[in-house]
Amino acid sequence: MGKAPITDVPSGVIPDGRPAAPHGLQVLAVTGLPEFRPGDDLAGAIAAAAPWIVDGDVLVVTSKAVSKTEGRLVRSPTDPGAREEFRRHLIDTETVRLVAQMGRTKIVENRLGIIAAAAGVDASNVRLDEIALLPEDPDASAAGLVREFAARGRRIGVVITDTQGRAWRNGVTDVAIGAAGVRVLEDHRGGVDDFGNELVVTQVGLGDEIAAAGDLVKGKLAGVPVAVIRGLDAPGVPEDGPAPSDHLAAALLRPYEEDLFRLGTDLSIAQGRKEAVLLRRTVRQFTGERVDDAVLARCIGIALTAPAPHHTRPVRFVLVREHRQALLQAMAAQWESDLAGDGWDDERIARRTARGQILNEATEVVIPFVTGEGRHDYPDDRRRQAERTMFTVAGGAAVQALLVALAAEGIGSAWISSTIFAPVVVRSVLSLPEDWEPLGAIGIGHPHESLSARPPFDPADGMLIR
Template identity: 55%
Template structure:
């Protein structure tokens, strides 16, 4: 090997005993590091420390019967659930199975919680070693987790101090001169995995030393000096926040009636994806009883809404309403005008069965209307998943002839309301929880 070839060494520290609340972790690490036959600690070394010994020293231990309650207390958001297994975001912002509450490497009948503040724990160890030994080392606190789309687990950093958390290469070029536009290397996660290769999961070796990478150690060594918390991806940048079934429930919960929209344009592709979801709804007789008319130009929207307004005013005058009452009602119906995009779902009865009596004919139509409602629900939920607000307004159902004429639709197309679509101008108000029991009858 060339004398200038990059390299590093990593070794585990034997002799660290079982820890208990109040133990001095830094003191125990220092004693283990200078055991006969080991090279001790030097400036530029990185200590890779399993979080469980800190949890024990910091008193983060509970009786096992409290495990589910402990998971609840540590959880801020459910990501996915499969049977009794929960993958959640915990109070540290980490997405982990069971919020990181662990029953391994602890006495029977107890569970371990993650350290209260792993970054602060790393800073305390680093400062204690600098004060006691006069060495400048980086400290990485680790735990174990699985990864989406990959079998197996690996160690990753949950806390760090005095070490480069991430190496931001954006703006550099590769060996071929290509610009790097998205490469941010999670240095502390790589150090965590390197340390775990010698620590292992069951060997009683909770601390490793990495030597030969002094460029990643120091008080000002790169992105994320505030600690490993820097690596937690903000929600706005997270494309994979939920498991599949949880994502469906989240989209359903996000489905609100939105009445105020921004002027931002609506992506027509997002609306077409919502239509594609809509037409998966169940329907009678293997039919496809839905059509969606998309009004993507302002001219088309204004023409339709003006004609509908005129028809509505005529109806209200025929009902004997005062001009003041009519003006008030028309203003309340302006939600469709505030949206930058409109869709008009239509019901078609192609494939319906003819019956000689009114009762069965009415039931036949009701089946098709239910199918149309299911399609519109799919449509609205998918729009919510696209982060688009919507309002399903029934007004086209009261002037179907007008809508058909303005939009040049076939006689057999029945407009089933109109959907206003756009970016919500304000966050939706909190919605009171509705338990299922109030809507269920069991026989």
């Protein structure tokens, strides 16, 4: 197939394809592209919109355009809260390793080996009922575009990009996640600079530089998903044999065992776990946003690892939903009766009970119990009381573990002692055995204000040495 004539060349482009300035580069936007949908011909649309593309040009294509045409769109709820929760579910699905987390923001390694926020799962620049995943194999997608243009008589390179933040620096930039037909990693190791110094570790991430350059004309809100870099003289894909490894974006991914910061990453996770303990605080105001059942179950599973006597598992957590209103009303009635028995008048009782609305306003209510499972029945009161205390302490350890696990997920909680004062009422409403002792109640929900770590107390205030 012969080369198509070069027409409609953007301003500043010399018709024979040479850059306007000697030894320079041009970055050109490809405008007039449609809103891509699954099954669309991406290469054909680019070729039609930019017939001025010439041999050696490099197409810089946003991954979103590739994902759309390859059908990497997932149907999503349109309610904002439900959509965000579904997005987080997709992030967990695409994640193979948690690298770092602060609040609900996760930096993870995804299935492609890319380390980025949210595993590349993106709800921007798509319809409100869809969420986009990254292409399944961006290098293969890039190679496909190179071959499509080769069939049209054009020798080009392709870099597929995604937007990422960078450690220790503000702002996001585009990076290469797929490539073909152009070198993306230039290795200067073993070379000598002008001063006679041998370069030992220098490798240049050309793919990321190309991606960032292309984004200068694509932008985040301009609706331009494709740019052309002219002046690199991309070699294209070889007709026979595999592509050189430094032409694949996979070459830009540093293996975990070679990562100079992996120890810092591991320590940051440990530090994050320590911080979660300090994030735990009593939250009294919740947004009303639904708490993911899977997250709640995961936190309860963590809590159940708390130590317990005699190799038993005496702690149970009851998620109260169907009987929640009945339970809270019965407990309120018990509370009012107790206060009246203490000689309080109706006005004082009303003021006091009005302050105890946290469980009513929480998104979920969980009641921890310690059962009689595995408890020894000693013949004397001293050891019977010690046994009871021991099991209560085990229950308290599990409660604290749950509160900390929730805080690590960015979820607020409030431990309320109320059920301890109404055990018979609680067991009756929830139809539970008589040896189940409630250890308060936990109001759970997304906090109205983000959790923030507080400094630990001075141990001198609560630590004695004898």
